[in-house]
Amino acid sequence: MARNLGQVCRLCRREGLKLFLKGERCYTDKCAIERRNYPPGQHGQGRTRFSEFAIRLREKQKVKRIYGMGERQFERYFALAERLAGVTGENLLTLLERRLDNIVYRLGFAASRAQARQLVRHGHIQVGGRTVTLPSFLVSVGHEIRIAEGSRGKKVIQEAIELAQRRGAPQWIALEREQMRGSLRSLPARADLTMPINEKLIVEHYSK
Numbered sequence: 174m175a176r177n178l179g180q181v182c183r184l185c186r187r188e189g190l191k192l193f194l195k196g197e198r199c200y201t202d203k204c205a206i207e208r209r210n211y212p213p214g215q216h217g218q219g220r221t222r223f224s225e226f227a228i229r230l231r232e233k234q235k236v237k238r239i240y241g242m243g244e245r246q247f248e249r250y251f252a253l254a255e256r257l258a259g260v261t262g263e264n265l266l267t268l269l270e271r272r273l274d275n276i277v278y279r280l281g282f283a284a285s286r287a288q289a290r291q292l293v294r295h296g297h298i299q300v301g302g303r304t305v306t307l308p309s310f311l312v313s314v315g316h317e318i319r320i321a322e323g324s325r326g327k328k329v330i331q332e333a334i335e336l337a338q339r340r341g342a343p344q345w346i347a348l349e350r351e352q353m354r355g356s357l358r359s360l361p362a363r364a365d366l367t368m369p370i371n372e373k374l375i376v377e378h379y380s381k
Contacts, residue, residue, distance in 0.1 A: 229378035232371055239368065240269045241286050246309070251379055262372030263363050270361050273300065274308035276318055279346055280355040281337020282330055297324040312357055319354035 223231070237247050254264035269275065274289040277298055283289035290308040292298055298305060299319050300312065312318065320330060334350065342348045345365050348355040 226378075226381070229374045229381075232374035233378050236266075236269070236370055236372075236375060239286075239370075240272065240275060241290065248379075251375070262376045265375065266363070266366055266370065266372055267360055268311065270366065271311045271313070271357075272308065273298065273305060273310040273312055273318070276312045276346070276355075276357070279343060280318060280348055281334055281340065281342060281350070282320055282353070284329075284333040284336055288329065288333065292324075292330070297321050297327070297330070314357045314359060317354055317356050319352070325353055 233247070237244070242250075250268050251261075251265055254261050254268055257264045270279075274283075274286055274293050277283050277289035277292060278286045282298075283292055293308045293310075294306055296304050296306055297320060299321050300310065300316050302317070304321065324330065330353075334353075338350075342355075343361065343365055345357065345359050345361045346355055347358045
């Protein structure tokens, strides 16, 4: 997967809202949105009128950046969402939430999704008692996700858990913080996802 090697705070400024890409920094007054709430670049503070295409494109880009994906990978998720029964936009968000790196972040074992991907790739996360190193692994209801025994003392994980205690865990996730494990109670309903996302615009974007 292609990685963004630039300043991720610029991505939040480009989309005009907090994408929570920097972990604890996003909850402080050092957050770029708090300090400079306008798009980056020399024309960032100028008035910009968006076409309908641009509005749909920006929504797609925003969701890609929230979940940390490249274009091809995102298109594959959309194609899978179309094949599933139900509403395509809601199917897409459910698939993205089921990604292992997202679940690790939701459980509070990582301060950001990027950090969660790194933990997964380095073998610190187990699913059903087996080490899984694929961040895109789709977690199902009943799968137990835990920190590997030898990784529980890592400072980065301990700090993330402390931060997550202030952030809280969503209702559709069962968390046993002391045992450093958790699971999905159920698949998230659309009402459970509180980020300001308009998935209908993404569907319209790919329908054109």
